[in-house]
Amino acid sequence: MDNELTMEVTIQTLLELLEAKKYSRARDEILKNNTVIIAEILEEIIENLGIEKAVILFRTFPKDVSVEVFAYLPIDDQIEIISVITDKEIQHIIDELAFDDMIDVLEELPANVVSKILSRTPKEKRKLINTFLNYPETSAGSLMTPDYISLKRDMTVEEALNHIKEVGMARETVYTCYVKDAERKLVGIVSLRNLVISDSNIKVEEMMHEDMIYVSVLDDQEYVSDLFKKYGFLAIPVVDNEERLVGIITFDDILDVIDEETTEDFHKMAGVAVSTEEYLDMSVWKHVKNRLPWLFVLMVALMITGFIITKFETILSQVIVLVAYLPLLMGTGGNSGAQSSTLIIRSLAIGDVVLKDAAKVLWKEVRVSFMIGFLLSLLNFAKIFLLDGEGPLIALTVCASMLTVIMIAKIIGGLLPMAAKKIGIDPALMASPMITSLTDMISVVTYFALATLILGI
Amino acid sequence: MDNELTMEVTIQTLLELLEAKKYSRARDEILKNNTVIIAEILEEIIENLGIEKAVILFRTFPKDVSVEVFAYLPIDDQIEIISVITDKEIQHIIDELAFDDMIDVLEELPANVVSKILSRTPKEKRKLINTFLNYPETSAGSLMTPDYISLKRDMTVEEALNHIKEVGMARETVYTCYVKDAERKLVGIVSLRNLVISDSNIKVEEMMHEDMIYVSVLDDQEYVSDLFKKYGFLAIPVVDNEERLVGIITFDDILDVIDEETTEDFHKMAGVAVSTEEYLDMSVWKHVKNRLPWLFVLMVALMITGFIITKFETILSQVIVLVAYLPLLMGTGGNSGAQSSTLIIRSLAIGDVVLKDAAKVLWKEVRVSFMIGFLLSLLNFAKIFLLDGEGPLIALTVCASMLTVIMIAKIIGGLLPMAAKKIGIDPALMASPMITSLTDMISVVTYFALATLILGI
Numbered sequence: 001m002d003n004e005l006t007m008e009v010t011i012q013t014l015l016e017l018l019e020a021k022k023y024s025r026a027r028d029e030i031l032k033n034n035t036v037i038i039a040e041i042l043e044e045i046i047e048n049l050g051i052e053k054a055v056i057l058f059r060t061f062p063k064d065v066s067v068e069v070f071a072y073l074p075i076d077d078q079i080e081i082i083s084v085i086t087d088k089e090i091q092h093i094i095d096e097l098a099f100d101d102m103i104d105v106l107e108e109l110p111a112n113v114v115s116k117i118l119s120r121t122p123k124e125k126r127k128l129i130n131t132f133l134n135y136p137e138t139s140a141g142s143l144m145t146p147d148y149i150s151l152k153r154d155m156t157v158e159e160a161l162n163h164i165k166e167v168g169m170a171r172e173t174v175y176t177c178y179v180k181d182a183e184r185k186l187v188g189i190v191s192l193r194n195l196v197i198s199d200s201n202i203k204v205e206e207m208m209h210e211d212m213i214y215v216s217v218l219d220d221q222e223y224v225s226d227l228f229k230k231y232g233f234l235a236i237p238v239v240d241n242e243e244r245l246v247g248i249i250t251f252d253d254i255l256d257v258i259d260e261e262t263t264e265d266f267h268k269m270a271g272v273a274v275s276t277e278e279y280l281d282m283s284v285w286k287h288v289k290n291r292l293p294w295l296f297v298l299m300v301a302l303m304i305t306g307f308i309i310t311k312f313e314t315i316l317s318q319v320i321v322l323v324a325y326l327p328l329l330m331g332t333g334g335n336s337g338a339q340s341s342t343l344i345i346r347s348l349a350i351g352d353v354v355l356k357d358a359a360k361v362l363w364k365e366v367r368v369s370f371m372i373g374f375l376l377s378l379l380n381f382a383k384i385f386l387l388d389g390e391g392p393l394i395a396l397t398v399c400a401s402m403l404t405v406i407m408i409a410k411i412i413g414g415l416l417p418m419a420a421k422k423i424g425i426d427p428a429l430m431a432s433p434m435i436t437s438l439t440d441m442i443s444v445v446t447y448f449a450l451a452t453l454i455l456g457i
Numbered sequence: 458m459d460n461e462l463t464m465e466v467t468i469q470t471l472l473e474l475l476e477a478k479k480y481s482r483a484r485d486e487i488l489k490n491n492t493v494i495i496a497e498i499l500e501e502i503i504e505n506l507g508i509e510k511a512v513i514l515f516r517t518f519p520k521d522v523s524v525e526v527f528a529y530l531p532i533d534d535q536i537e538i539i540s541v542i543t544d545k546e547i548q549h550i551i552d553e554l555a556f557d558d559m560i561d562v563l564e565e566l567p568a569n570v571v572s573k574i575l576s577r578t579p580k581e582k583r584k585l586i587n588t589f590l591n592y593p594e595t596s597a598g599s600l601m602t603p604d605y606i607s608l609k610r611d612m613t614v615e616e617a618l619n620h621i622k623e624v625g626m627a628r629e630t631v632y633t634c635y636v637k638d639a640e641r642k643l644v645g646i647v648s649l650r651n652l653v654i655s656d657s658n659i660k661v662e663e664m665m666h667e668d669m670i671y672v673s674v675l676d677d678q679e680y681v682s683d684l685f686k687k688y689g690f691l692a693i694p695v696v697d698n699e700e701r702l703v704g705i706i707t708f709d710d711i712l713d714v715i716d717e718e719t720t721e722d723f724h725k726m727a728g729v730a731v732s733t734e735e736y737l738d739m740s741v742w743k744h745v746k747n748r749l750p751w752l753f754v755l756m757v758a759l760m761i762t763g764f765i766i767t768k769f770e771t772i773l774s775q776v777i778v779l780v781a782y783l784p785l786l787m788g789t790g791g792n793s794g795a796q797s798s799t800l801i802i803r804s805l806a807i808g809d810v811v812l813k814d815a816a817k818v819l820w821k822e823v824r825v826s827f828m829i830g831f832l833l834s835l836l837n838f839a840k841i842f843l844l845d846g847e848g849p850l851i852a853l854t855v856c857a858s859m860l861t862v863i864m865i866a867k868i869i870g871g872l873l874p875m876a877a878k879k880i881g882i883d884p885a886l887m888a889s890p891m892i893t894s895l896t897d898m899i900s901v902v903t904y905f906a907l908a909t910l911i912l913g914i
Contacts, residue, residue, distance in 0.1 A: 034668065036688055161653060168654045175632050175649070175691075192632070192649060196618060197625045211491065229716065231493055232709030234632075234691070251708055252689030258712075259686065262719050263803055270799030270889070271792060278809040279800055280817055287825040288832075291796050295789060295833065302788040303840070306781040313777050320774050324763040327787060327897050331759040332752060334791075335728060335890045339748050342727030343736055346720055352735040360737055368744040375749065376756065383760070432727070432889045433792045440784050 011044050018045065018053050027060040035065060039072035051080045059085075067096040075108050076281055082109065091120055098172060100145035100253065103132045107142075140224050141217035143257065144238045144247030149177040153187060153205035157198045164192070173250050176235045179208050186214060186237055186245040214239050217246060221257045226351075228254045265349065269342070269431035271298065294433065301437035305444050312448040315457050321390060322451060325398045330443045332376065333405040334436035340365055340413030341435045345427045348417060355422055361414045369410035373403040397454045401447040408446070409439040468501050475502065475510050484517040492522060496529035508537045516542075524553040532565050533738055539566065548577055555629060557602035557710065560589045564599075597681050598674035600714065601695045601704030606634040610644060610662035614655045621649070630707050633692045636665050643671060643694055643702040671696050674703060678714045683808075685711045722806065726799070726888035728755065751890065758894035762901050769905040772914045778847060779908060782855045787900045789833065790862040791893035797822055797870030798892045802884045805874060812879055818871045826867035830860040854911045858904045865903070866896040 010029070017026040030038055038061075046054040058066060058081065070078060070093050082090055082105070094102055094117055106114050106129065114133075118126050128146060135141030149171050151160050160177065168174045177195070179188040188208030198207060214237040215224050227236060228251055235250045264274045271294030275282065282290075309316070316322060344361060347353035353361065377399035384395040413435050417427035451457065467486070474483040487495055495518075503511040515523060515538065527535060527550050539547055539562070551559055551574055563571050563586065571590075575583050585603060592598025606628050608617050617634065625631040634652070636645035645665030655664055671694040672681050684693060685708055695704045721731045728751030732739065739747075766773070773779060801818060804810035810818065834856035841852040870892050874884035908914065 034670075165654045168650055174653065192653065193625055196631065196649065196653070197622045213491075229712045232712065234708075251691075255686045255689065255715075258715055259807055263807065266799055266803045270796050272796050272800060279804040280810060280814060280821070284821065284824045284828065287821065288828045291793075291825070292829055292832065295792055295796070295829065296836075298792050299785065299789055299833065299837075302785040305784040305788070309781045309784070310778070313781075316780055317774065317777050320770055320777075321767070323773055323780050323783075324766045324770075326780075326783065327762040327766070327901065328756065328759040330784065330787070331762070331894060331897055332756055334893065335752055335755050336748075338890060339727050339729050339752070342723055343729060346723045347736040350716055350720065353737060357737060364737070364741065364744065367741045368748070371741065371745045372749055372752065375745075376752065379753075380756075433795060436791065436893070437788060440788055444784065 011041055014041060014045065015048055018049055018057065023056060023060060026057055030057070031061070031065065035068040036072050038065070039069045042069060043073060043077055046077055046080065051084055055081060055084050059089075063092070063096075067093055071097055071101045074278070075104065076278075078105055079108055082113070087116065090117065094121075098145060099132075099147050100143070100172070103129065103142070106133060107137075135217060138221045139217060140215045140219040140221065140238050140249060141247075143221055143224065143249045143253050144217075145172045145250070146247045147172045148235075148237075148245075148248040149174050150245070151177050151179045151190065151204050153179050153181070153203070153208070155204045156200065157195050157202050157204070157207075158200035160190070160195055160204055161200070164195075172248065173235050176233075176248070178237055178245055178248070179204055180245055184244040186212070186239060186243070188212065189237070212237065215249075216240070222261055224249060225254050225257045225261065229258075265345070265428045268426060268428035269345065271295070271431075271433040298433050298437045302440065305437075305441045308441065308444050308448075312444075312451075315448055315451055315455075318457055319394070319451070319455060321394065322397070322447070325384070326444070326447065328380070329398070329401055329405055329447055330440045332402060333409040333439035333443045334432070336369065336372065336406045337409030337413035337435040337439045338432040340369075340410040341417055341431055344414050344417045345431060348421060348427050353418075355418060358415065358418050361418065362411065365410045365414040366407070369407040370403075372410075373406035376406065377403045393454055397447070397451050400454070401443070401450050404446050404450070405439065405443045408442050409435070412438060412442075468498055471498060471502065472505055475506055475514065480513060480517060483514055487514070488518070488522070492525040493529055495522070496526045499526060500530060500534055503534050503537065508541055512538060512541050516546075520549070521553075524550055528554055528558045531735070532561065533735075535562055536565055539570070544573065547574065551578075555602060556589075556604050557600070557629070560586070560599070563590060564594075592674055595678045596674060597672045597676040597678065597695050597706060598704075600678055600681065600706045600710050601674070602629045602707070603704045604629045605692075605694075605702075605705040606631050607702070608634050608636045608647065608661050610636050610638070610660070610665070612661045613657065614652050614659050614661070614664075615657035617647070617652055617661055618657075621652075629705065630692050633690075633705070635694055635702055635705070636661055637702055641701040643669070643696060643700070645669065646694070669694065671702075672706075673697070679718050681706060682711050682714045682718065686715075722802070722885045725883060725885035726802065728752070728888075728890040755890050755894045758898065762894075762898045765898065765901050765905075769901075769908075772905055772908055772912075775914055776851070776908070776912060778851065779854070779904070782841070783901070783904065785837070786855070786858055786862055786904055787897045789859060790866040790896035790900045791889070793826065793829065793863045794866030794870035794892040794896045795889040797826075797867045798874055798888050801871050801874045802888060805878060805884050810875075812875060815872065815875050818875065819868065822867045822871040823864070826864040827860075829867075830863035833863065834860045850911055854904070854908050857911065858900070858907050861903050861907070862896065862900045865899050866892070869895060869899075 014026055014029055017029065030041055042054055042058065045057065061069060118129065121129065147170060149164055151163065164174050175192045177190045177192065178186060179190060181187050188210050189212045190204055190208045194207055213227060213231065217238055217240050224236065227233065233251065235248045237245055238247045238249060240246045260276065267274050273290035275290055344353060380402060381395045381399045384390050384398055385392055417430040420430045421427045471483055471486055474486065487498055499511055499515065502514065518526065575586065578586065604627060606621055608620065621631050632649045634647045634649065635643060636647060638644050645667050646669045647661055647665045651664055670684060670688065674695055674697055681693065684690065690708065692705045692707045694702055695706060697703045717733065724731050730747035732747055801810060837859060838852045838856045841847050841855055842849055874887040877887045878884045
């Protein structure tokens with residue numbers, strides 16, 4: 001809140017300065033902030049005043065600041081800037097960006113721009129860039145950077161520290177160093193902490209950890225982020241098919257991955273196609289395209305529910321009051337099922353529940369749903385009988401249905417995500433919309449079946 | 458998957474060895490793994506064979522391994538172990554744990570055990586522990602550790618490095634070092650990277666960053682984790698009311714916070730009381746207590762919907778077929794609203810959408826919902842008129858209702874989370890169950906109002 005407020009003031013002043021074309025005053029104001037904040041402000045300027053004014057300001061930044069700010073901008077703003085600055089300026093930014101940030105930008109640029117940039121890049125680097133551009137978007141390969149510290153096993157601590165001193169500034173991290181053999185295979189890991197606290201003539205091979213954990217270029221980013229969470233790594237090495245070290249992934253990139261994966265789960269759980277684009281940046285048509293398919297699928301389920309109801313029209317027309325309790329039943333069934341499915345989806349995601357716990361989950365949900373169903377039914381019986389003044393048989397029909405529906409909903413809600421995982425479907429898809437549509441159907445069938453039985457229609 | 462499988466094999470063998478009381482064989486087997494995996498296996502042993510057998514094995518571990526394994530165990534297993542081992546063993550573990558891990562354990566132990574432990578702790582440390590125990594559970598204070606590297610501004614790089622060499626092993630991180638003045642106020646930050654690559658006779662004050670970002674002991678953990686995400690910090694300093702440096706928070710603790718906050722959002726969005734206990738560890742009664750309140754609140758809303766229906770019984774009894782389309786309308790309305798609210802809740806959480814974007818969100822949802830509503834209504838008109846063989850007026854009633862309901866649902870779904878945030882309620886509460894119950898009400902009213910109008914009943 002506070003943060004938002006402070007920014008607000010700065011931005012307002014800045015926008016006014018820029019509209020009055022006082023660029024050098026604006027430049028002085030904006031440069032008082034750190035580069036993360038400058039990037040945030042620039043984002044606002046692009047949004048409010050358009051890319052041209054923003055770029056005029058951007059060009060007045062010192063060269064090193066402009067590259068850092070560029071790196072912190074969201075990808076769509078980066079592309080916008082690249083589309084209006086000169087080739088020479090593009091080249092400068094691309095050359096100075098950290099390798100992994102550069103790959104992120106290149107991945108989003110049109111092919112002709114990329115090839116223009118690559119044509120001016122030295123051959124060795126160009127080859128490397130092409131390899132990186134070919135890794136699948138959510139793979140370890142697309143997250144990694146080749147800018148790591150590499151040591152040899154027969155170096156002494158002093159030699160290792162001198163090497164770090166020499167190249168350390170250009171590396172993504174210096175805190176974990178990687179020991180490679182002649183075939184470029186990863187043979188050990190040394191932390192800078194250990195190097196700094198060790199005697200200077202000890203050999204690297206005497207102190208390195210050999211039982212290190214690494215990932216392969218094609219491993220999924222979710223697997224990589226799970227390892228970071230489990231071990232609290234600063235960085236993890238990435239190897240290719242021949243077990244050669246090709247890059248490292250650092251923890252700051254993992255923070256983005258975790259956010260991305262969470263967003264993905266949220267979207268799936270709401271029946272929206274997964275997308276990395278920001279809500280406001282996405283076109284109306286894209287929003288429609290992302291939301292329509294699931295609404296349609298769920299609608300088909302709801303149509304079936306409607307069809308079932310038509311089969312019971314005779315009961316309904318005789319006891320029209322039953323309709324009044326239909327939303328209560330369907331709604332409570334849906335809500336109960338959604339609770340259980342969300343709990344299990346999240347527990348599966350963080351590993352609190354695994355597939356072989358299915359029987360335990362079933363037994364837990366059976367007891368929980370019986371207690372909840374019993375309590376809510378009792379309450380409803382009292383309300384329908386005493387308050388609404390309906391007959392005891394109607395009250396009994398509603399309450400028996402409610403108990404049944406809550407139990408079925410919670411059991412399905414608990415087990416369906418596990419079943420999905422078992423057959424390789426993302427459990428997050430078995431969330432509220434899906435469960436609700438299922439329990440709607442179950443509610444209607446249960447309700448009318450019990451009505452036929454109890455009311456003897 | 459692979460990972461789970463490998464563990465499975467080891468655990469099966471281990472469980473058999475333990476049941477056959479072959480403890481030293483079991484010990485040799487388990488110690489082949491790293492401490493994170495050992496902790497995971499021990500967790501399984503506690504679950505399958507009970508705490509006694511697990512502790513017999515735990516006691517055979519080398520002292521340093523046992524403390525590390527203990528640190529990686531979930532808090533409830535830690536408490537179980539403490540409840541069966543001797544006071545001397547407890548003391549050893551508590552003494553050797555990293556300060557922040559120790560605080561986590563002490564926070565969960567019964568008061569009498571804590572005071573027994575504290576009575577044997579040196580006075581200075583005891584005072585510090587008591588201060589830490591008093592910070593609110595989700596505050597920066599409760600996350601931090603006092604084990605950081607502290608430097609003086611007039612030290613040279615060489616002196617700083619020697620100091621790190623001396624105390625570095627006992628510190629949570631050595632990669633960011635903190636410069637304090639005589640009043641223990643934080644005056645600057647130096648990274649180990651900069652120390653290592655700088656000339657040895659440069660003064661710390663010449664190279665330190667003075668415009669550092671820090672948090673206060675009482676800041677909420679969510680605010681802290683947002684800063685980590687924004688800046689990619691390795692660690693962040695924590696100051697008290699007098700701006701004195703009292704501790705640091707490292708990124709590995711933030712990974713846990715992020716998971717915790719996400720789980721909290723998931724639970725809120727499903728109408729389940731927030732809890733940090735694992736699903737399977739929680740008693741049936743606790744599950745009931747966590748789920749019942751929201752189900753009850755939502756039920757009241759559903760009762761109102763039912764009450765509204767009774768007001769329209771005359772229409773219903775005349776055109777009983779209208780009931781068949783009620784689930785379709787309510788369900789599609791709920792699903793549409795849930796999509797929008799989830800998108801906005803998540804966008805608010807990661808900062809893609811802020812409160813002043815309300816008008817943009819409204820305009821986006823108006824257009825998206827009109828398109829979706831129009832397409833789905835068209836489809837339904839065709840289905841009801843051609844397939845179900847109902848009259849055009851019935852089809853028109855359903856479809857006009859559907860367009861209206863989808864539009865209202867999506868607009869409410871988009872704006873309600875923002876309104877909640879505005880008045881200080883967690884937007885995550887305005888998710889599917891809440892939105893669905895609201896749209897149910899709106900669907901019923903819209904449907905019957907349009908039926909009265911169009912069918913002229």
